[in-house]
Amino acid sequence: MATFMSTDGNRAEVPSSTITPVLVAELLAEGELMPVYVHVIDHPDARVLVDTGMTQLHPLVADMDPRLVPLSEQADFDLAGIDVVVNTHLHFDHCGGNHLFAGTPTYVQRRELDDARTLEDYTIHEWVEAPGVQYVPVDGELEVLPGVRLVPAPGHTPGSQVVVVETGGRPAVIGGDMAVFFGELDEPRDEGQRLVRALDPELVWLSHTHEPWRPSVGRRA
């Protein structure tokens, strides 16, 4: 636990979490290799994995020529050490490793789960419905751990959510695909992007960029 003095002089306890990106795949998109990252939150009470990447090839996405580095084959990644899984959304490159965490509570917005289960061409259904995956459908905001909050961020998909991690200063956000490129956060257009900017985050981790987005200094109010 880190104790800090807030600006109005009140003491507040904020559990100190660290966020680590883990590269799990690269996909070919419009002629360029796009990284696929998942993110681990080490919180004093639990270890949270945000999105699970992919672990195998599939004919539906063969044109993206996936190059895989599955979590299950990374020597320094401890699958059993994950207490909680969060899916930002259920596109194939975010839920393809859910099967590795059968029996582990896997938080997703109910809207997203419904869409993934019912819409055509939305995702790879057998990866969503892998045996033993234990979804916890969420309606709206939810604090999964002290200082770690799920927040709906509709845009990339109607049921997308982001994870807001309190750090003692401005929050960190794990955004999934709420922006695929930095420009989408520089000039937010959809509800989710505007909502994340309104949180005034210190940084936003995204699934498909190597570095987190940070607000440009002169642009912040």
Ligand SMILES: [Zn+2]
């Ligand atoms: Zn994605």
